[in-house]
Amino acid sequence: MAHQPLAGKRVIEMGTMVAAPFATHILAQLGAEIIKVEPPGGDTTRALVRGGPSGTLIAYSYGKKDIAINLASEEGIEVFYKLIATADVFIHNLAPASARKLKVAADDIAAINPSIIYCHIRGYAAGPQEDDLATNPVAEAATGVMADHRIDGRPTRLGPSYHDQFAGTYAVIRIMSALMGPPTAPEDRDIEIGLYETGLHLASRDLAGMQLKTQLLGRPEKEAGGEFAMPGYGAYQSADGRWVYLLVITDAHWKKLTRALDMPEQDDPELDRLRERKKQRERVEAAVRTAVSGLDYADVTSRLKQFGVGFTEVMPLERVLEAPQARHPGKLRDLSFRGLQFEVPEFPGPVSDRDFLPPPELGEHTVELLQELGYSSEDCEALLQSSAVKLANPEEFGWAKVRKPG
Template identity: 70%
Template sequence: MSHKPLSGRRVIELGTMVAAPFATHILSQLGAEVIKVEPPTGDTTRALVRGGPGGTFIAYNHGKKSLSIDLTTQEGSDVFHKLAATADVVIHNLSPAATRKLGITASDLKKDNPDIIYCHIRGYAAGPQHEDLATNPVAEASTGVMSDNIVDGRPSRLGPSYHDQFAGAYAVIRVLATLLNPDPMAKDRDIEIGLYETGLHIASRDLAGVQLKTQLLGRPEKEAGGEFSMPGYGAYETSDKRWVYLLVLTDAHWAKLSRGLGMPESDDPELARLRERKKQRDRVEAAVRTAVGSLDYDTAITKLREAGVGFTEVLPLERVLEAPQAHQPGKLRTLDFRGLHFDVPEFPGQSSSDPGLPPPHLGQHTVEVLKELGFAQHECDALLNSQAVKVAEEHEYSWAAVRNDR
């Protein structure tokens, strides 16, 4: 087994749903020991699908240890602070109010461990909204993303929680930067990542673009995204009802596409330049739809490949992992969890996938971690009896049986 860059580092996660668990998932993939500290009720994602764990929990919590503590009790709080004294990093995405109430602010934990890297993923970083709450769709709404995604006339969230995941990735970048710093200052070890600020950074291209158009044209106008500004760049349906996405970004791409599919428009000098194709967008779009729609999928992709056109099939989720590309070394991790089998995508760049630990049961490693912290068996028993900590219970968070009525 190869030595990973964060081997020997201990990371404490106090998180739920996506942002913090996604950050610690990446750190775990880089070799860190991640101890997932959960309340007796567990991470919310443990009970999202028919009473059992959802895809979020399975995908982003394998390889971690679960320590279940009731932080509202003095005994539980004492255990957590003793654990914090042994850690390199703590990452959480609890609300500001809960953070103060539980006594786990940066200043609280630095009393236990002055060198700990403390990362709080929260709704808003410093500013007048510092105490406000935000979720992934709130970040989308407040940074311009949602205004572009109109469903049935109503601004709507994108669906996947990409802003949560970006915030988790930004947290990892900041943590790694601090670990690499040979002489970090105290402020470097106190990290705040706001979902709002994450959204701003993701939208920076569009925010700069609208400022550019306002100054050039005297009115706010959004720069069109590539798919909408370049005719022929998008998804088109074949005659056998499959969708292929074409990468037609340049004039050279257009020439390859139109000639490869034998389109009569290939010889039209008026369409040779993108500027002119934009002016005749409807004509170009109709021509590409007709050309692709006259071919079945296999014939279409043969012609596209021979012409050197970039493309891919638009796949439903249930077919994504059928692709041979997805099964190359280091791409997927095989997990067996509660009698079910999963192929879970790895953090990109892995050369191979170690079997590793499956997602932990709630409190599965509670006693193991307590003993490592120096608690004797009778002390562990006392903590368990007082319900300050919890161990895994058989059949807890089990999926309800699914009926397949036909």
């Protein structure tokens, strides 16, 4: 059984897309109760795939309760503030201007619950750009990642929203630190995590390396990434069209590779050292490509295993969960959502035996939470009639039918 250090803690999430929902997903795995607050129109991820919920909602919002509140109404903001008064943590990733407009900025929340931990994941933390908007790819572009990732010469986002997810993880670390030793000063309960600052921290190795080269060589020069710095370290295609990623980093790795694939270069002393292989990069790369492309994937991997060469197959998404390592007990959680079945990867570490709720529909727990806050049935009906809150509607956010060919 996994330890649940946050059992009994209530976290209010006002999140959209990835960063805040990912943070509260982790907090839920650690035992916290998560209440997702959405506007009547729902989180953006509810309508991203053919008019219906995306994988983001399914993967990162199971285990949460959901209440739909119209914060633009007086009755709605009153409900929200009553909810805030019961919470230990409030986390959101609204734009700063939106947070102020909706009256959920740090000062607004502290006035209702002075002891709450307030966490705002935003584009930029304090500084000249603190009110500017930023998304995951903006953080990639601004911190050097995108310049290195090009498709047909054009700087391009990585694809997965890693900066969002890292920002969410950093938020969890800060929240956990605050919960471990309750802060005494109000400012210590006010946590800001910027996507830009997250990107800077992630790039710190590369930024320091570039500065090092500049001072040693007298000119700006960044350190090459691992696979570009070390010939033979990267992806190569086998004869049957499958890609294998080779972990050839050291001189010992090179010797094992050349012997495993019976390459002519195994007897060439000129290539024994990494420095020499770098000087003959094109020759080394061509040699490895030739060796791998001359064998089927099964033959390549059998030889690599025999000689202890590190490798993995470059897996397409549709095959990732077929791997025996992924199928090992404790790696995946079965979820049912709208009659569809999903396997979602578990949070790394001991697996929680907590019985998580399926991903919630918009407003699924609105009445339940209102009643918990002390509202009578008549009060609930009045709030619904005034559109201050909203109930789940099964007809909303349905996936468009896919028309089968023929």
